[in-house]
Amino acid sequence: xxxxxKEEDILNQNPSDPVRYYKWPLALVQHxxxxxxxxxxxWINRQCLTGAGDYQSSRTGFHDTFHHYANLWITVAANxxxxxxxxxxxxxxxxxxxxxxxxxxxxxxxxxxNITEDPVSTAFLGWAACEKKDRPLADxxxxxxxxxxxxxxxxx
Numbered sequence: 146x147x148x149x150x151k152e153e154d155i156l157n158q159n160p161s162d163p164v165r166y167y168k169w170p171l172a173l174v175q176h177x178x179x180x181x182x183x184x185x186x187x188w189i190n191r192q193c194l195t196g197a198g199d200y201q202s203s204r205t206g207f208h209d210t211f212h213h214y215a216n217l218w219i220t221v222a223a224n225x226x227x228x229x230x231x232x233x234x235x236x237x238x239x240x241x242x243x244x245x246x247x248x249x250x251x252x253x254x255x256x257x258x259n260i261t262e263d264p265v266s267t268a269f270l271g272w273a274a275c276e277k278k279d280r281p282l283a284d285x286x287x288x289x290x291x292x293x294x295x296x297x298x299x300x301x
Contacts, residue, residue: 146173147181150185155188159192163189168181168218170183171222172216173222185248188230188298194234198234200216202215211252213254217272218272220236221273224273248267250262250266264290270282270286
């Protein structure tokens with residue numbers, strides 16, 4: 146990753162969709178490369194972050210339907226880097242699609258009549274809540290999964 150960053154000088158390029166690098170900041174933070182992780186997050190933000198806290202992206206397929214998935218990877222990385230302002234901005238957008246009653250996070254885009262809640266993105270929201278030490282949000286997500294398990298279906 147570091148070789149790709151430096152040799153291809155991606156931070157000085159203008160690719161069509163910098164959000165495609167959404168996993169890189171957390172991977173770099175995990176390996177103690179905080180400076181590089183911060184540079185990638187800032188690069189993605191400059192290129193893609195809207196005023197509302199969402200990423201403009203050419204997402205398709207899974208990454209379009211499960212829109213928050215990529216955002217939450219960046220949220221966790223930003224939290225580990227201590228960029229609380231960015232975390233709050235990202236969560237401010239993401240939590241618009243969070244159901245306080247069920248604890249689930251909706252797929253995106255979702256109109257209010259047809260909201261479906263996504264266990265994968267909801268799990269990532271729980272992870273972000275734990276990283277942020279937001280106990281009420283983390284507990285709500287926990288109860289979402291507890292209710293799913295209590296349904297006692299044959300689907301895993």
